[in-house]
Amino acid sequence: MIIDNHVSRAxxxxxxxxxxxxxxxxxxxxxxxxxxxxxxxxxLPFRNGEAEAADAFVPNAFIRIGSDEQIxxxxxxxxxxxxTYTSIPMLIAEELEVDLKQVRLEHAPPNEKLYANPLLGxxxxxxxxxxxxxxxxLRQAGGAAKTMLVAAAAKKWNVDPASCHAQSGEVLHPPxxxxxxxxxxxxxxxxxxxxxxxxxxxxxxxxxxxxxAKRLDTPAKVNGTAVxxxxxxxxxxxxxxxxxxxxxxxxxxxxDDTAAKAVKGVSQIVRLDNAVxxxxxxxxxxxxxxxxxxxxxxxxxxxxxxxxxxARELDQGHPSFGRGGAEYR
Amino acid sequence: xxxxxxxxxxxxSVDVDGDxxxxxxxxxxxxxxxxxxxxxxALCGACTVHVNGEPTRSCITPIDSIGTSxxxxxxxxxxxxxxxxxxxxxxxxxxxxCGYCQPGxxxxxAALLASNPHPTDADIDDAMSGNICRCGTYVRIRExxxxxxxx
Numbered sequence: 001m002i003i004d005n006h007v008s009r010a011x012x013x014x015x016x017x018x019x020x021x022x023x024x025x026x027x028x029x030x031x032x033x034x035x036x037x038x039x040x041x042x043x044l045p046f047r048n049g050e051a052e053a054a055d056a057f058v059p060n061a062f063i064r065i066g067s068d069e070q071i072x073x074x075x076x077x078x079x080x081x082x083x084t085y086t087s088i089p090m091l092i093a094e095e096l097e098v099d100l101k102q103v104r105l106e107h108a109p110p111n112e113k114l115y116a117n118p119l120l121g122x123x124x125x126x127x128x129x130x131x132x133x134x135x136x137x138l139r140q141a142g143g144a145a146k147t148m149l150v151a152a153a154a155k156k157w158n159v160d161p162a163s164c165h166a167q168s169g170e171v172l173h174p175p176x177x178x179x180x181x182x183x184x185x186x187x188x189x190x191x192x193x194x195x196x197x198x199x200x201x202x203x204x205x206x207x208x209x210x211x212x213a214k215r216l217d218t219p220a221k222v223n224g225t226a227v228x229x230x231x232x233x234x235x236x237x238x239x240x241x242x243x244x245x246x247x248x249x250x251x252x253x254x255x256d257d258t259a260a261k262a263v264k265g266v267s268q269i270v271r272l273d274n275a276v277x278x279x280x281x282x283x284x285x286x287x288x289x290x291x292x293x294x295x296x297x298x299x300x301x302x303x304x305x306x307x308x309x310x311a312r313e314l315d316q317g318h319p320s321f322g323r324g325g326a327e328y329r
Numbered sequence: 330x331x332x333x334x335x336x337x338x339x340x341x342s343v344d345v346d347g348d349x350x351x352x353x354x355x356x357x358x359x360x361x362x363x364x365x366x367x368x369x370x371a372l373c374g375a376c377t378v379h380v381n382g383e384p385t386r387s388c389i390t391p392i393d394s395i396g397t398s399x400x401x402x403x404x405x406x407x408x409x410x411x412x413x414x415x416x417x418x419x420x421x422x423x424x425x426x427c428g429y430c431q432p433g434x435x436x437x438x439a440a441l442l443a444s445n446p447h448p449t450d451a452d453i454d455d456a457m458s459g460n461i462c463r464c465g466t467y468v469r470i471r472e473x474x475x476x477x478x479x480x
Contacts, residue, residue: 081427081464145387214423221428222416222435224403231362239357264346282357283366284349 063145069183071098071169072155076108076115077134078125085217089108090208091134095142095201097166098182100213107227143198145189152188153180238267239288240279243293249300256294263289334395336361337405347393351385352376354392355402363403363432367461374460375376377433382441386459404433411442415451418477426464429446438474447478 064072073092079085089103101294112123119133146166153171155160157178164173170221172179182189203210220226255276257269265285270277276293280286331344334351338357346442350369355361355378364387367375371386378387379401406412415438418424425431434457441448441456448456453471462470 081425101336117379127453214420215425218420218425221425221431222419223407224361227362227426228365228429230366231356233360233362265349282345282353282355284351284353287369288346288348299399 018074022086063096063141065149065182065186065189067183067186069181071096071182072106073102073103074106074108076117076123077130078107079124079217084130086215087131088134088138089216090213091131092139092142094206094208095139095198095230096146098169100208100216101214102169105216118264121241139200141199143200144195147195148192149182149185149200150190151192152185154178155192156185195254238279239281239283240277241283241290242275242277243295243301245274245297247297247299247302248306249302251298251300252276253296253298255296257293259294260289263292265289266318269293294317332392332395334392334400335397336400337402337408338399343431345392345437348391350388351390351392351395351400352387354480355387355400361402361404365429365432367430367433371459372461373430373433374437375430375433375461377436379406379436379440382440382443384437384456401436403436406435406439409439409443412439414477414480415439415442415473418473418480422473422476424466424469424473426462426466430460430462430464431466434462434470435465438470438477441474444479448474 064070064074066072073089075085075088077084079090085105086100089100089105091275093100093103108123110123116124117124117129117133118137119129150161150164150166150171153173154164157164157173157176159173159176163175164171166172169182170179171182171185180220217226234291251274252271255269255271257276260266260269261278263285265281266278267281268279269289270279276290276295278286278289278293280289330347331342332347333340333342334354335341336355341359343354344360345354352364352366352369355364356366364378365375366388367373371389373418374386376386376388377384379385379399380390381398382400382401401409407416412435415435419431419435424434437457437460441453445452446458450471453474457467457470457474
Protein backbone atom coordinates (compact mmCIF):
# COMPACT_ATOMS: atom_id res chain seq x y z
CA MET A 1 0.00 0.00 0.00
CA ILE A 2 2.75 2.44 0.92
CA ILE A 3 4.57 1.76 -2.30
CA ASP A 4 1.38 2.29 -4.33
CA ASN A 5 0.90 5.61 -2.64
CA HIS A 6 4.34 6.84 -3.54
CA VAL A 7 3.91 5.83 -7.14
CA SER A 8 0.59 7.59 -7.60
CA ARG A 9 1.76 10.66 -5.75
CA ALA A 10 4.77 10.98 -7.99
CA UNK A 11 2.59 10.49 -11.07
CA UNK A 12 0.23 13.17 -9.79
CA UNK A 13 3.03 15.67 -9.39
CA UNK A 14 4.24 15.02 -12.91
CA UNK A 15 0.74 15.65 -14.30
CA UNK A 16 0.45 18.81 -12.24
CA UNK A 17 3.67 20.27 -13.55
CA UNK A 18 2.81 19.39 -17.14
CA UNK A 19 -0.59 21.05 -16.85
CA UNK A 20 0.69 24.26 -15.27
CA UNK A 21 2.43 25.58 -18.35
CA UNK A 22 -0.67 25.69 -20.53
CA UNK A 23 -2.60 28.74 -21.58
CA UNK A 24 -5.87 29.64 -19.94
CA UNK A 25 -7.51 30.20 -23.28
CA UNK A 26 -7.90 26.52 -23.78
CA UNK A 27 -9.41 25.83 -20.39
CA UNK A 28 -12.83 27.20 -21.09
CA UNK A 29 -15.40 26.39 -23.68
CA UNK A 30 -18.86 27.90 -23.75
CA UNK A 31 -21.95 27.09 -25.70
CA UNK A 32 -25.68 27.44 -25.62
CA UNK A 33 -27.31 24.75 -23.53
CA UNK A 34 -30.52 23.08 -24.62
CA UNK A 35 -33.32 25.32 -23.45
CA UNK A 36 -31.48 28.57 -24.00
CA UNK A 37 -29.17 28.65 -21.01
CA UNK A 38 -25.52 29.30 -20.42
CA UNK A 39 -23.34 26.27 -20.33
CA UNK A 40 -19.80 26.82 -19.35
CA UNK A 41 -17.59 23.86 -19.43
CA UNK A 42 -14.10 23.82 -18.23
CA UNK A 43 -11.30 21.87 -19.66
CA LEU A 44 -7.96 21.04 -18.26
CA PRO A 45 -5.63 19.07 -20.48
CA PHE A 46 -3.98 16.33 -18.58
CA ARG A 47 -1.19 15.25 -20.89
CA ASN A 48 1.14 17.40 -22.94
CA GLY A 49 0.83 15.25 -26.03
CA GLU A 50 -2.93 15.39 -26.18
CA ALA A 51 -3.05 19.06 -25.33
CA GLU A 52 -0.85 19.94 -28.28
CA ALA A 53 -2.39 17.49 -30.70
CA ALA A 54 -5.95 18.68 -30.29
CA ASP A 55 -7.08 22.24 -30.86
CA ALA A 56 -10.00 21.86 -28.46
CA PHE A 57 -9.49 20.90 -24.90
CA VAL A 58 -11.78 18.38 -23.32
CA PRO A 59 -13.86 19.75 -20.45
CA ASN A 60 -13.92 18.07 -17.05
CA ALA A 61 -16.76 19.84 -15.23
CA PHE A 62 -19.92 21.78 -16.05
CA ILE A 63 -21.94 24.66 -14.78
CA ARG A 64 -25.45 24.84 -16.14
CA ILE A 65 -27.63 27.83 -15.55
CA GLY A 66 -31.07 27.45 -17.06
CA SER A 67 -33.47 30.22 -17.90
CA ASP A 68 -35.68 28.39 -15.40
CA GLU A 69 -33.35 29.74 -12.68
CA GLN A 70 -31.87 26.31 -12.02
CA ILE A 71 -28.17 26.43 -11.27
CA UNK A 72 -26.91 22.91 -11.75
CA UNK A 73 -23.39 21.91 -10.89
CA UNK A 74 -22.15 18.62 -12.28
CA UNK A 75 -19.88 16.83 -9.88
CA UNK A 76 -16.90 15.10 -11.46
CA UNK A 77 -15.90 13.53 -8.13
CA UNK A 78 -17.69 10.88 -6.13
CA UNK A 79 -18.99 11.65 -2.66
CA UNK A 80 -17.72 8.91 -0.36
CA UNK A 81 -18.34 10.65 2.92
CA UNK A 82 -15.48 13.13 2.89
CA UNK A 83 -17.67 16.07 1.92
CA THR A 84 -16.70 16.31 -1.73
CA TYR A 85 -20.27 17.15 -2.73
CA THR A 86 -20.04 20.23 -0.56
CA SER A 87 -16.44 21.34 -0.99
CA ILE A 88 -16.43 21.10 -4.81
CA PRO A 89 -19.61 23.23 -5.12
CA MET A 90 -18.04 25.72 -2.73
CA LEU A 91 -15.17 26.24 -5.19
CA ILE A 92 -17.55 26.97 -8.05
CA ALA A 93 -20.10 28.94 -6.01
CA GLU A 94 -17.41 31.15 -4.46
CA GLU A 95 -16.46 32.62 -7.84
CA LEU A 96 -19.85 32.27 -9.51
CA GLU A 97 -21.32 34.29 -6.63
CA VAL A 98 -24.19 32.00 -5.78
CA ASP A 99 -25.24 30.60 -2.42
CA LEU A 100 -24.97 26.89 -1.76
CA LYS A 101 -28.71 26.71 -1.18
CA GLN A 102 -29.26 27.94 -4.74
CA VAL A 103 -27.47 25.09 -6.46
CA ARG A 104 -28.58 21.64 -7.47
CA LEU A 105 -26.01 18.90 -7.89
CA GLU A 106 -25.85 16.23 -10.53
CA HIS A 107 -23.33 13.48 -10.72
CA ALA A 108 -21.19 13.38 -13.84
CA PRO A 109 -21.97 10.51 -16.19
CA PRO A 110 -19.14 8.16 -17.07
CA ASN A 111 -17.05 10.14 -19.55
CA GLU A 112 -13.33 10.08 -19.16
CA LYS A 113 -12.74 12.87 -21.66
CA LEU A 114 -15.06 15.27 -19.87
CA TYR A 115 -14.54 14.32 -16.26
CA ALA A 116 -11.05 12.95 -15.83
CA ASN A 117 -9.33 14.02 -12.66
CA PRO A 118 -6.62 16.40 -13.96
CA LEU A 119 -4.04 14.98 -11.57
CA LEU A 120 -4.74 11.36 -12.45
CA GLY A 121 -5.81 11.49 -16.09
CA UNK A 122 -8.68 9.12 -15.38
CA UNK A 123 -12.21 9.60 -14.06
CA UNK A 124 -11.52 8.59 -10.51
CA UNK A 125 -11.91 9.90 -7.00
CA UNK A 126 -9.43 9.17 -4.28
CA UNK A 127 -5.91 9.72 -3.06
CA UNK A 128 -7.03 13.03 -1.49
CA UNK A 129 -6.66 14.89 -4.76
CA UNK A 130 -10.18 16.04 -5.69
CA UNK A 131 -9.72 19.48 -4.13
CA UNK A 132 -6.10 19.69 -5.24
CA UNK A 133 -7.13 18.94 -8.80
CA UNK A 134 -10.21 21.15 -8.77
CA UNK A 135 -8.90 24.11 -6.77
CA UNK A 136 -7.78 26.28 -9.67
CA UNK A 137 -9.88 25.12 -12.63
CA LEU A 138 -13.26 24.98 -10.88
CA ARG A 139 -12.83 28.45 -9.42
CA GLN A 140 -11.87 29.64 -12.90
CA ALA A 141 -15.00 28.00 -14.29
CA GLY A 142 -17.13 29.84 -11.74
CA GLY A 143 -15.35 33.13 -12.30
CA ALA A 144 -15.61 32.94 -16.08
CA ALA A 145 -19.32 32.20 -15.89
CA LYS A 146 -19.85 35.15 -13.56
CA THR A 147 -17.90 37.45 -15.89
CA MET A 148 -20.12 36.45 -18.81
CA LEU A 149 -23.31 36.93 -16.78
CA VAL A 150 -22.15 40.40 -15.70
CA ALA A 151 -21.24 41.24 -19.31
CA ALA A 152 -24.71 40.17 -20.46
CA ALA A 153 -26.42 42.35 -17.86
CA ALA A 154 -24.19 45.34 -18.61
CA LYS A 155 -24.97 45.06 -22.32
CA LYS A 156 -28.69 44.85 -21.64
CA TRP A 157 -28.54 47.93 -19.42
CA ASN A 158 -26.02 49.68 -21.66
CA VAL A 159 -23.68 50.33 -18.76
CA ASP A 160 -20.04 49.62 -17.98
CA PRO A 161 -19.59 46.06 -16.69
CA ALA A 162 -17.22 47.47 -14.08
CA SER A 163 -20.15 49.34 -12.56
CA CYS A 164 -22.01 46.04 -12.00
CA HIS A 165 -21.38 43.28 -9.55
CA ALA A 166 -22.69 39.81 -8.87
CA GLN A 167 -24.14 38.54 -5.63
CA SER A 168 -26.28 35.56 -4.61
CA GLY A 169 -27.24 34.60 -8.15
CA GLU A 170 -28.01 38.09 -9.37
CA VAL A 171 -26.22 40.86 -11.23
CA LEU A 172 -26.72 44.26 -9.69
CA HIS A 173 -26.16 47.79 -11.00
CA PRO A 174 -26.18 49.91 -7.83
CA PRO A 175 -26.16 53.38 -9.52
CA UNK A 176 -29.55 52.68 -11.11
CA UNK A 177 -30.70 50.11 -8.53
CA UNK A 178 -31.30 47.48 -11.19
CA UNK A 179 -30.89 43.77 -10.77
CA UNK A 180 -31.40 40.64 -12.84
CA UNK A 181 -31.31 37.04 -11.79
CA UNK A 182 -28.83 34.70 -13.45
CA UNK A 183 -31.62 32.69 -15.03
CA UNK A 184 -32.94 35.78 -16.81
CA UNK A 185 -29.46 36.45 -18.15
CA UNK A 186 -28.57 32.89 -19.09
CA UNK A 187 -29.47 33.00 -22.78
CA UNK A 188 -27.66 36.32 -23.34
CA UNK A 189 -24.66 35.24 -21.30
CA UNK A 190 -24.18 32.24 -23.59
CA UNK A 191 -23.41 34.70 -26.42
CA UNK A 192 -20.84 36.72 -24.49
CA UNK A 193 -17.17 36.26 -25.31
CA UNK A 194 -15.28 33.84 -23.13
CA UNK A 195 -12.97 35.89 -20.91
CA UNK A 196 -9.31 35.50 -21.74
CA UNK A 197 -8.35 35.88 -18.13
CA UNK A 198 -10.37 35.32 -15.02
CA UNK A 199 -9.28 37.23 -11.97
CA UNK A 200 -9.92 35.00 -9.01
CA UNK A 201 -10.97 36.37 -5.64
CA UNK A 202 -8.33 36.96 -3.03
CA UNK A 203 -8.60 34.61 -0.05
CA UNK A 204 -9.53 37.44 2.31
CA UNK A 205 -12.64 37.99 0.18
CA UNK A 206 -13.82 34.39 0.32
CA UNK A 207 -17.30 34.12 1.76
CA UNK A 208 -17.74 30.33 1.33
CA UNK A 209 -14.32 28.72 1.11
CA UNK A 210 -12.91 28.21 4.56
CA UNK A 211 -16.25 28.51 6.31
CA UNK A 212 -18.31 25.68 7.86
CA ALA A 213 -21.14 24.44 5.68
CA LYS A 214 -23.96 21.98 5.99
CA ARG A 215 -23.30 19.02 3.76
CA LEU A 216 -25.34 19.12 0.57
CA ASP A 217 -25.57 15.35 0.12
CA THR A 218 -27.07 14.43 3.49
CA PRO A 219 -30.79 15.12 2.93
CA ALA A 220 -30.88 12.38 0.29
CA LYS A 221 -29.01 10.05 2.64
CA VAL A 222 -31.56 10.26 5.46
CA ASN A 223 -34.63 9.67 3.28
CA GLY A 224 -33.49 6.82 1.06
CA THR A 225 -33.29 8.76 -2.21
CA ALA A 226 -29.48 8.83 -2.47
CA VAL A 227 -28.33 6.62 -5.34
CA UNK A 228 -25.30 4.48 -4.54
CA UNK A 229 -23.60 2.25 -7.07
CA UNK A 230 -25.70 -0.71 -5.97
CA UNK A 231 -28.87 1.33 -6.54
CA UNK A 232 -28.30 2.19 -10.20
CA UNK A 233 -31.05 0.71 -12.33
CA UNK A 234 -30.46 1.18 -16.06
CA UNK A 235 -33.47 0.22 -18.22
CA UNK A 236 -33.80 -3.54 -18.62
CA UNK A 237 -31.10 -4.31 -16.08
CA UNK A 238 -30.83 -7.87 -14.81
CA UNK A 239 -29.25 -8.98 -11.56
CA UNK A 240 -26.46 -11.56 -11.40
CA UNK A 241 -24.25 -13.20 -8.84
CA UNK A 242 -21.13 -15.27 -9.36
CA UNK A 243 -19.39 -18.38 -8.03
CA UNK A 244 -15.64 -18.27 -8.61
CA UNK A 245 -13.08 -21.00 -8.35
CA UNK A 246 -12.17 -21.23 -4.65
CA UNK A 247 -8.54 -21.78 -5.64
CA UNK A 248 -6.53 -19.31 -7.71
CA UNK A 249 -5.88 -20.83 -11.09
CA UNK A 250 -8.69 -23.36 -10.73
CA UNK A 251 -11.22 -24.09 -13.45
CA UNK A 252 -14.65 -25.57 -13.81
CA UNK A 253 -14.72 -29.30 -14.49
CA UNK A 254 -18.46 -29.64 -14.73
CA UNK A 255 -21.64 -27.68 -13.92
CA ASP A 256 -25.06 -29.20 -13.42
CA ASP A 257 -27.44 -26.27 -13.66
CA THR A 258 -30.69 -28.19 -13.94
CA ALA A 259 -31.95 -27.18 -10.50
CA ALA A 260 -30.69 -23.61 -10.84
CA LYS A 261 -32.54 -23.10 -14.12
CA ALA A 262 -35.74 -24.26 -12.46
CA VAL A 263 -35.57 -21.48 -9.83
CA LYS A 264 -38.30 -18.93 -10.40
CA GLY A 265 -36.84 -15.69 -11.71
CA VAL A 266 -33.58 -17.19 -12.99
CA SER A 267 -33.14 -16.35 -16.66
CA GLN A 268 -29.64 -17.48 -17.61
CA ILE A 269 -26.61 -19.39 -16.41
CA VAL A 270 -23.33 -18.06 -17.79
CA ARG A 271 -20.38 -20.42 -17.62
CA LEU A 272 -16.84 -19.09 -17.86
CA ASP A 273 -13.57 -21.00 -17.52
CA ASN A 274 -13.20 -20.25 -13.85
CA ALA A 275 -16.60 -18.90 -12.76
CA VAL A 276 -20.33 -19.37 -13.16
CA UNK A 277 -22.83 -16.50 -13.09
CA UNK A 278 -26.53 -16.80 -12.44
CA UNK A 279 -28.61 -14.05 -14.06
CA UNK A 280 -32.06 -13.37 -12.64
CA UNK A 281 -34.85 -10.85 -12.21
CA UNK A 282 -33.81 -10.14 -8.64
CA UNK A 283 -30.94 -10.97 -6.30
CA UNK A 284 -33.07 -13.34 -4.25
CA UNK A 285 -33.55 -15.58 -7.28
CA UNK A 286 -29.92 -15.18 -8.37
CA UNK A 287 -28.59 -16.27 -4.97
CA UNK A 288 -31.05 -19.15 -4.78
CA UNK A 289 -30.03 -20.22 -8.27
CA UNK A 290 -26.35 -20.02 -7.37
CA UNK A 291 -26.90 -22.20 -4.31
CA UNK A 292 -28.69 -24.74 -6.53
CA UNK A 293 -25.74 -25.09 -8.93
CA UNK A 294 -23.74 -28.29 -8.65
CA UNK A 295 -20.21 -27.23 -9.59
CA UNK A 296 -17.23 -29.55 -9.80
CA UNK A 297 -14.02 -27.59 -9.63
CA UNK A 298 -10.65 -28.57 -10.99
CA UNK A 299 -8.44 -26.82 -8.46
CA UNK A 300 -5.57 -26.65 -10.93
CA UNK A 301 -1.84 -26.29 -10.21
CA UNK A 302 -2.34 -24.66 -6.79
CA UNK A 303 -4.68 -27.33 -5.47
CA UNK A 304 -2.31 -28.34 -2.70
CA UNK A 305 -0.84 -24.94 -1.94
CA UNK A 306 -0.89 -24.16 1.78
CA UNK A 307 0.79 -21.92 4.32
CA UNK A 308 3.56 -24.42 5.10
CA UNK A 309 4.30 -24.81 1.41
CA UNK A 310 4.50 -21.05 0.90
CA ALA A 311 6.83 -20.73 3.90
CA ARG A 312 9.07 -23.49 2.56
CA GLU A 313 9.24 -21.82 -0.87
CA LEU A 314 10.14 -18.48 0.71
CA ASP A 315 12.97 -20.10 2.60
CA GLN A 316 14.28 -21.65 -0.57
CA GLY A 317 13.91 -18.38 -2.45
CA HIS A 318 15.91 -16.43 0.09
CA PRO A 319 18.71 -18.70 1.28
CA SER A 320 20.78 -15.73 2.45
CA PHE A 321 18.24 -15.07 5.22
CA GLY A 322 18.71 -18.55 6.55
CA ARG A 323 15.91 -20.47 8.09
CA GLY A 324 14.00 -18.28 10.54
CA GLY A 325 15.95 -15.21 9.50
CA ALA A 326 13.06 -13.56 7.64
CA GLU A 327 10.07 -12.56 9.73
CA TYR A 328 7.27 -13.44 7.41
CA ARG A 329 5.48 -15.91 9.63
CA UNK B 330 -46.55 -17.48 -6.35
CA UNK B 331 -48.01 -14.04 -6.01
CA UNK B 332 -47.95 -12.24 -2.69
CA UNK B 333 -49.84 -9.10 -1.83
CA UNK B 334 -47.68 -7.02 0.50
CA UNK B 335 -48.39 -3.65 2.00
CA UNK B 336 -45.43 -1.28 1.83
CA UNK B 337 -45.66 2.29 3.06
CA UNK B 338 -49.45 2.15 2.84
CA UNK B 339 -49.58 0.80 -0.72
CA UNK B 340 -50.41 -2.79 -1.61
CA UNK B 341 -48.16 -4.46 -4.19
CA SER B 342 -48.54 -7.84 -5.82
CA VAL B 343 -45.21 -9.59 -6.30
CA ASP B 344 -44.73 -12.93 -8.06
CA VAL B 345 -41.70 -14.52 -6.39
CA ASP B 346 -40.84 -17.69 -4.50
CA GLY B 347 -42.08 -17.65 -0.91
CA ASP B 348 -38.57 -17.88 0.52
CA UNK B 349 -37.41 -14.71 -1.30
CA UNK B 350 -36.05 -12.25 1.27
CA UNK B 351 -38.12 -9.09 1.66
CA UNK B 352 -34.97 -7.03 0.97
CA UNK B 353 -34.76 -8.16 -2.65
CA UNK B 354 -38.48 -7.74 -3.19
CA UNK B 355 -38.18 -4.14 -2.02
CA UNK B 356 -35.01 -3.34 -3.93
CA UNK B 357 -35.15 -5.37 -7.13
CA UNK B 358 -38.84 -6.10 -7.67
CA UNK B 359 -40.40 -2.88 -6.38
CA UNK B 360 -37.37 -0.67 -7.14
CA UNK B 361 -37.27 0.84 -3.64
CA UNK B 362 -33.53 1.09 -3.22
CA UNK B 363 -33.44 3.14 -0.02
CA UNK B 364 -33.20 -0.06 2.03
CA UNK B 365 -29.63 -1.29 1.75
CA UNK B 366 -27.94 -4.66 1.37
CA UNK B 367 -24.99 -5.08 3.66
CA UNK B 368 -24.27 -8.64 4.73
CA UNK B 369 -27.34 -10.70 3.85
CA UNK B 370 -27.09 -12.47 7.22
CA ALA B 371 -28.72 -10.05 9.69
CA LEU B 372 -25.32 -9.09 11.08
CA CYS B 373 -25.08 -5.43 10.06
CA GLY B 374 -28.53 -3.83 10.19
CA ALA B 375 -28.29 -1.93 6.88
CA CYS B 376 -31.47 -3.64 5.62
CA THR B 377 -33.63 -2.71 8.61
CA VAL B 378 -37.30 -1.96 7.89
CA HIS B 379 -40.36 -1.89 10.13
CA VAL B 380 -42.84 -4.77 10.07
CA ASN B 381 -45.85 -3.60 12.05
CA GLY B 382 -43.53 -1.08 13.68
CA GLU B 383 -40.93 -3.64 14.75
CA PRO B 384 -37.39 -3.14 13.45
CA THR B 385 -36.77 -6.14 11.21
CA ARG B 386 -33.80 -7.32 9.14
CA SER B 387 -35.33 -7.58 5.70
CA CYS B 388 -32.42 -9.61 4.29
CA ILE B 389 -33.47 -12.71 6.23
CA THR B 390 -37.23 -12.11 6.29
CA PRO B 391 -38.93 -14.37 3.74
CA ILE B 392 -41.75 -12.78 1.84
CA ASP B 393 -44.17 -15.54 2.81
CA SER B 394 -43.81 -14.57 6.48
CA ILE B 395 -45.18 -11.07 5.93
CA GLY B 396 -48.87 -11.85 5.45
CA THR B 397 -50.95 -8.74 6.06
CA SER B 398 -48.31 -6.99 8.14
CA UNK B 399 -47.56 -3.38 7.30
CA UNK B 400 -44.04 -2.70 6.07
CA UNK B 401 -42.50 0.74 6.48
CA UNK B 402 -39.22 1.64 4.79
CA UNK B 403 -36.83 4.60 4.93
CA UNK B 404 -38.69 6.14 1.99
CA UNK B 405 -41.77 6.74 4.16
CA UNK B 406 -40.45 7.00 7.72
CA UNK B 407 -40.85 10.78 7.54
CA UNK B 408 -44.60 10.23 7.65
CA UNK B 409 -44.31 9.16 11.28
CA UNK B 410 -43.74 11.78 13.99
CA UNK B 411 -40.66 10.07 15.44
CA UNK B 412 -39.28 9.30 11.97
CA UNK B 413 -39.43 12.96 11.00
CA UNK B 414 -37.80 13.99 14.29
CA UNK B 415 -35.02 11.45 13.81
CA UNK B 416 -34.32 12.65 10.27
CA UNK B 417 -34.24 16.27 11.41
CA UNK B 418 -31.83 15.42 14.22
CA UNK B 419 -29.65 13.44 11.78
CA UNK B 420 -29.33 16.55 9.60
CA UNK B 421 -28.84 18.96 12.51
CA UNK B 422 -26.08 16.82 13.96
CA UNK B 423 -24.52 15.98 10.59
CA UNK B 424 -24.57 12.32 11.57
CA UNK B 425 -23.95 11.01 8.08
CA UNK B 426 -20.52 10.29 6.71
CA CYS B 427 -20.77 7.95 3.70
CA GLY B 428 -24.41 7.29 4.57
CA TYR B 429 -24.76 3.72 3.36
CA CYS B 430 -25.80 2.28 6.75
CA GLN B 431 -27.90 5.27 7.73
CA PRO B 432 -31.28 4.09 6.39
CA GLY B 433 -30.93 1.10 8.71
CA UNK B 434 -29.69 3.26 11.59
CA UNK B 435 -32.63 5.63 11.18
CA UNK B 436 -35.16 2.78 11.04
CA UNK B 437 -33.73 1.26 14.23
CA UNK B 438 -33.62 4.66 15.95
CA ALA B 439 -37.20 5.49 14.93
CA ALA B 440 -38.44 2.15 16.29
CA LEU B 441 -36.58 2.79 19.53
CA LEU B 442 -38.14 6.21 20.08
CA ALA B 443 -41.57 4.94 19.14
CA SER B 444 -41.44 2.38 21.94
CA ASN B 445 -39.24 4.31 24.37
CA PRO B 446 -39.57 8.10 23.99
CA HIS B 447 -36.79 8.89 26.48
CA PRO B 448 -34.12 6.23 26.16
CA THR B 449 -31.05 6.12 28.42
CA ASP B 450 -27.59 5.64 26.96
CA ALA B 451 -27.89 1.96 27.80
CA ASP B 452 -31.25 1.76 26.03
CA ILE B 453 -29.73 3.42 22.95
CA ASP B 454 -26.72 1.11 22.93
CA ASP B 455 -28.98 -1.90 23.33
CA ALA B 456 -31.34 -0.90 20.53
CA MET B 457 -28.62 0.24 18.12
CA SER B 458 -25.95 -2.39 18.74
CA GLY B 459 -27.02 -4.44 15.73
CA ASN B 460 -26.46 -1.57 13.30
CA ILE B 461 -22.87 -1.37 12.17
CA CYS B 462 -21.30 1.83 10.80
CA ARG B 463 -17.90 1.46 9.21
CA CYS B 464 -17.43 5.24 9.22
CA GLY B 465 -17.87 5.15 13.00
CA THR B 466 -20.67 7.68 13.37
CA TYR B 467 -21.86 6.08 16.62
CA VAL B 468 -21.22 9.09 18.83
CA ARG B 469 -23.25 11.39 16.61
CA ILE B 470 -25.98 8.77 16.27
CA ARG B 471 -26.39 8.72 20.04
CA GLU B 472 -26.41 12.52 20.21
CA UNK B 473 -29.00 12.71 17.45
CA UNK B 474 -31.27 10.19 19.15
CA UNK B 475 -31.09 12.22 22.35
CA UNK B 476 -31.85 15.41 20.45
CA UNK B 477 -34.82 13.80 18.73
CA UNK B 478 -36.05 12.48 22.09
CA UNK B 479 -35.93 15.94 23.64
CA UNK B 480 -37.47 17.79 20.70
